[in-house]
Amino acid sequence: MNSRENQLKAFDRLLTIMDELREQCPWDKKQTMETLRHLTIEETYELGDAILDQDLEEVKKELGDVLLHIVFYSKIGSETKDFDIADVCNSICDKLIHRHPHIYSDVKVENEADVKRNWENLKLKEGKKSVLEGVPKSLPALVKANRIQDKVAGVGFDWEEPQQVWLKVEEELQEFQDEVKAKNQEAMESEFGDVLFSMINYARFLKINPENALERTNKKFINRFQYLEEKAKSLNKNLKDMTLAEMDVFWEEAKRLPKQ
Known part of the structure; x- marks a missing residue:
């Protein structure tokens, strides 16, 4: 693995490239936070796909795409003199130190549940009126439900x-x-x-994790159905003309295939 020195050099290289692209590339020059938003969401889902597929080479690439977006937003923030990448890094560092008093102070914890409970209580002390304020409104409903339950459990409502x-x-x-x-x-x-x-x-x-579980089932269903389509095509048959019993034969075959 790379040394800390090489890691910092790589990050500096990315910042330099971002500066150059923002100054010289017609597409990059036009982008705003609003135009990047939907692309960031898409990149995050692609990262999620790679993680579920356990494709670490793809995870590495998708993490790079997500990191690029973080640097891009920070570059735009620096142009308006609102914040830059150092402010972003220092902000999360300060938050992590403040919300981990069991590491950086004298608070004692027994387990993960204590850590989560302290985290939510600290957020309330920071001025949040509800532990649910941090749940994004635009989250998909299934993910949102899971986050809601996780957060209220963090303060003992469980x-x-x-x-x-x-x-x-x-x-x-x-x-x-x-x-x-x-x-x-x-x-x-x-x-x-x-x-x-x-x-x-x-x-x-x-x-x-219900989102992961459902997505694995989605992938499993897609693989099995596409196997069914391929088998029907090999027999010069149209799925619409096949009976459920005929299709079920191939479906059961698909279930016996590796990783299906």
Whole structure:
């Protein structure tokens, strides 16, 4: 691995290149924080894909893309004299030191739960009116639910045992089924949301990341369905003309394939 000196040289090289691009490249010169925003989100999702695929070479590349965006925003901030990359780095350093008093002060902690509880309490002391203020409004609903539950648990608002959460899941499932039988569309949607919220909570107790779990299932389904498409094509068949029984044969084959 690279020495700290080489790491700093590499970062300095990136800053220099960013200065040059901002001054000389027509595309880079035009960019604003607003135009970069959707690209940053896209890069973050690409990083997430690489992590789930356990493709470390791709993770390295995608981390570079994300780092470029951080440097780009900082460069724009320096042009308006609002902040630069040093301010960004010092800001997160100060936050980390302040929120880790068990490392940089004399606070004692017993476990990870104590650390998270201290973190949320410190945020409230910093002026936040709610522990949920830090949850971005634009987060996808599934990710947002997980973050909401994680944050309130950090201040002690939580179940004690996984079995209690599972009982809540069963309760919500029953309420959902009751509305399905009643054919009340609005109530069905509300109760279905409660089912999802309780399942996400149960996943948290089992230390399962629901977003990762669902995305792995998405990838698994895509792989199996594409296998089904390929098998049908090899037989000169159209999926629309095949029976479910015929398709199920290939589906079961796909399930037996490695890493499916």
